[in-house]
Amino acid sequence: EPEVTQTPSHQVTQMGQExxxxxxxxxxxxxxxxxxxxxxxxxxxxxxxxxxxxxxxxEIFDDQFSVERPDGSNxxxxxxxxxxxxxxxxxxxxxxxxxxxxxxxxxxxxLTVV
Amino acid sequence: xxxxxxxxxxxxxxxxxxxxxxxxxTISGTDYIHWYRQLPSQGPEYxxxxxxxxxxxxxxxxxxxxxxxxxxxxxxxxxLRDAAxxxxxxxxxxxxxxxxxxGGTRLMVxx
Numbered sequence: 001e002p003e004v005t006q007t008p009s010h011q012v013t014q015m016g017q018e019x020x021x022x023x024x025x026x027x028x029x030x031x032x033x034x035x036x037x038x039x040x041x042x043x044x045x046x047x048x049x050x051x052x053x054x055x056x057x058x059e060i061f062d063d064q065f066s067v068e069r070p071d072g073s074n075x076x077x078x079x080x081x082x083x084x085x086x087x088x089x090x091x092x093x094x095x096x097x098x099x100x101x102x103x104x105x106x107x108x109x110x111l112t113v114v
Numbered sequence: 115x116x117x118x119x120x121x122x123x124x125x126x127x128x129x130x131x132x133x134x135x136x137x138x139x140t141i142s143g144t145d146y147i148h149w150y151r152q153l154p155s156q157g158p159e160y161x162x163x164x165x166x167x168x169x170x171x172x173x174x175x176x177x178x179x180x181x182x183x184x185x186x187x188x189x190x191x192x193x194l195r196d197a198a199x200x201x202x203x204x205x206x207x208x209x210x211x212x213x214x215x216x217g218g219t220r221l222m223v224x225x
Binding site for chain 2: 044056
């Protein structure tokens, strides 16, 4: 069964460093998303991406964050200068189309900022 | 997205049916009712969705009230693997693609 894959599974970084979280969405999907979940809290939407541009973003997704689809298969989330409060599970998701459709989530990357 | 209300937690015995309720009294005509679940240490997983009619799939059934102000996710025979947080989410066909997760219901399954 096709799945969304994320690497690494766990990343530890020092405060102020840049991190790139990587995702390989399902191959025929056109819509891509990043969500995060701080330990013990709700899953929060960050950004959605379609046709090589951001289609929606939340208030959390400020200038420190960026997304890119550098080639035909990868979808990345970059955090330019990490803060302690960026520590969270980051989930990538993809869907075949927009609107009311099933989103497939990856297993997540646990980011720990020290 | 319109707001949903779910119990914080529920318990079930293994191999018994489980009915997980969700209230969405402010639902609009274009809102679909989605259910996702999150197993421990995993990403969310789609379970089922519907608009007006009851829906069945291999994972669960979704019963939607006639006035659409509430719905119930039914797991016909709970297994230990069904222990998870279950999220009821409304998605407007005319709105964006984001999912707005609430606190969900933590389902505990006892052997």
